[in-house]
Amino acid sequence: MKNKIWQKVMMFSISLILGIILVTQMRTKSNILGTVNLDKKAVELNEELAKLSIEKNRLRDELESLKKESRESEELFKDAEEELLKLKEELKVQKIISGYYDVKGPGTIITIDAEPDTYLSLASSHQYILALISYLNNAGVEAISINGQRYTNYTEIVPVLEHINVNGVAMVLPLEIKAIGDRSTINSSLNFVGGIVSQLNEIGYIIETEDSDEIFIPRYDGEKQFKYALPIIRDEEI
Amino acid sequence: MLVFLTAAAIVNGADAGIDEYTIYTIRDLNKYAHSIKEMKLLVNNMRNAVESEKRTIADYESKKYLDDIIEIKSQIEQIKLYNGFTAVRGPGIMLRVSDNINEDYDLELMERIVHDVDIVVLLNDLKAAGAEAIEVNGKRIINISEVVCAGPLIRVNGEVIPAPFVIIAIGDMDELYDAVTEEGTYAYELKKTYGMEVVVAQGYNLTVREFRGINYETKYAEIVEEGEKK
Numbered sequence: 001m002k003n004k005i006w007q008k009v010m011m012f013s014i015s016l017i018l019g020i021i022l023v024t025q026m027r028t029k030s031n032i033l034g035t036v037n038l039d040k041k042a043v044e045l046n047e048e049l050a051k052l053s054i055e056k057n058r059l060r061d062e063l064e065s066l067k068k069e070s071r072e073s074e075e076l077f078k079d080a081e082e083e084l085l086k087l088k089e090e091l092k093v094q095k096i097i098s099g100y101y102d103v104k105g106p107g108t109i110i111t112i113d114a115e116p117d118t119y120l121s122l123a124s125s126h127q128y129i130l131a132l133i134s135y136l137n138n139a140g141v142e143a144i145s146i147n148g149q150r151y152t153n154y155t156e157i158v159p160v161l162e163h164i165n166v167n168g169v170a171m172v173l174p175l176e177i178k179a180i181g182d183r184s185t186i187n188s189s190l191n192f193v194g195g196i197v198s199q200l201n202e203i204g205y206i207i208e209t210e211d212s213d214e215i216f217i218p219r220y221d222g223e224k225q226f227k228y229a230l231p232i233i234r235d236e237e238i
Numbered sequence: 239m240l241v242f243l244t245a246a247a248i249v250n251g252a253d254a255g256i257d258e259y260t261i262y263t264i265r266d267l268n269k270y271a272h273s274i275k276e277m278k279l280l281v282n283n284m285r286n287a288v289e290s291e292k293r294t295i296a297d298y299e300s301k302k303y304l305d306d307i308i309e310i311k312s313q314i315e316q317i318k319l320y321n322g323f324t325a326v327r328g329p330g331i332m333l334r335v336s337d338n339i340n341e342d343y344d345l346e347l348m349e350r351i352v353h354d355v356d357i358v359v360l361l362n363d364l365k366a367a368g369a370e371a372i373e374v375n376g377k378r379i380i381n382i383s384e385v386v387c388a389g390p391l392i393r394v395n396g397e398v399i400p401a402p403f404v405i406i407a408i409g410d411m412d413e414l415y416d417a418v419t420e421e422g423t424y425a426y427e428l429k430k431t432y433g434m435e436v437v438v439a440q441g442y443n444l445t446v447r448e449f450r451g452i453n454y455e456t457k458y459a460e461i462v463e464e465g466e467k468k
């Protein structure tokens with residue numbers, strides 16, 4: 001009797017456990033599978049992956065060509081930057097030569113005067129002033145002024161009566177000639193035996209030279225316009 | 239009863255479809271999902287890289303200084319023309335000067351030779367007569383040109399030139415002509431007093447070469463900007 005009850009209890013328990021297992025298993029199955037067909041899902045995902053892969057390849061190619069373009073642009077930009085710097089330097093040099101800009105720099109101041117109580121006609125010695133300028137240029141000076149008048153490409157020194165005109169401005173002794181350039185070259189270009197300074201001394205002028213770390217040379221205020229000369233445009237240097 | 243339930247459970251388990259194929263498929267699905275996630279990230283990064291590269295290019299394009307270069311080049315051309323760094327043509331005169339080669343015993347040897355200063359004065363006379371461009375033996379004379387003695391030769395723009403000296407000047411033909419022919423002019427004196435050969439001819443279309451100091455540099459002078467005066 002006791003055995004029979006035990007058997008029934010066991011039976012009940014096992015049935016209960018099996019029932020639970022059964023239900024759990026069914027629920028797990030439907031959880032995993034959901035309602036979507038597994039194969040269909042796999043195909044979809046595969047397609048998406050393929051699309052992404054194509055997009056990736058396209059982007060890679062685009063990026064590569066853009067990088068190449070970017071390198072070329074950078075080179076062009078650097079060339080342009082370099083060219084601009086060179087042009088700016090060239091413009092600066094041309095502006096300094098032109099005489100239409102105030103300039104400063106190290107150089108020499110040459111004072112030309114006559115001995116007291118002696119009379120010298122500046123007009124009749126104007127070729128010495130011209131020669132002096134030529135010898136300053138020989139020393140490679142970059143700017144010259146005569147009593148404040150800038151020596152430009154169109155500056156003439158004209159003897160008028162007993163004085164000289166520079167840029168149309170009348171000048172008498174003493175003359176102060178300023179030159180910006182290498183001071184020792186200037187001095188050796190002027191002061192050799194038989195050089196321009198000794199020639200001026202010979203005819204009675206007193207020459208004093210003074211080196212300076214900074215000389216200011218003013219610009220020429222006029223303006224030049226050509227009436228006769230026309231530029232010859234050449235594409236290439238011969 | 240027990241046998242039945244156990245069998246049902248087994249059958250049910252087999253029916254659940256958790257077979258080998260399903261397990262692989264699920265594993266694949268997980269792999270795909272992971273790959274897609276990674277790929278999306280990659281593609282996104284690449285899109286950003288493409289955008290940034292495009293911006294870089296646009297940046298360079300906008301900074302190519304094209305306008306600046308054109309502007310500065312025209313400024314340089316203009317200033318070069320007046321500085322003598324450009325070849326020019328126009329009306330003017332051609333002047334040929336050479337030593338007095340006659341046996342002239344009234345004159346010292348040195349007086350019969352064309353000196354640097356003679357050329358300097360002639361050039362100045364031509365400038366005073368309004369010459370717009372001058373050259374001597376093909377060397378353009380500008381304000382930084384030297385005309386100095388170099389033994390039997392003359393040095394101009396760092397190069398030596400021999401006699402005869404051929405000067406070409408562009409400007410008003412008649413004024414230039416008068417400046418080297420009229421009585422009392424320096425050229426007249428060279429010819430009459432010192433017996434030098436001075437030949438002058440006018441021309442309607444003469445050419446004067448450019449200053450050849452292409453690499454001319456300034457090392458000492460600097461421009462003083464407005465308002466910065468000494």
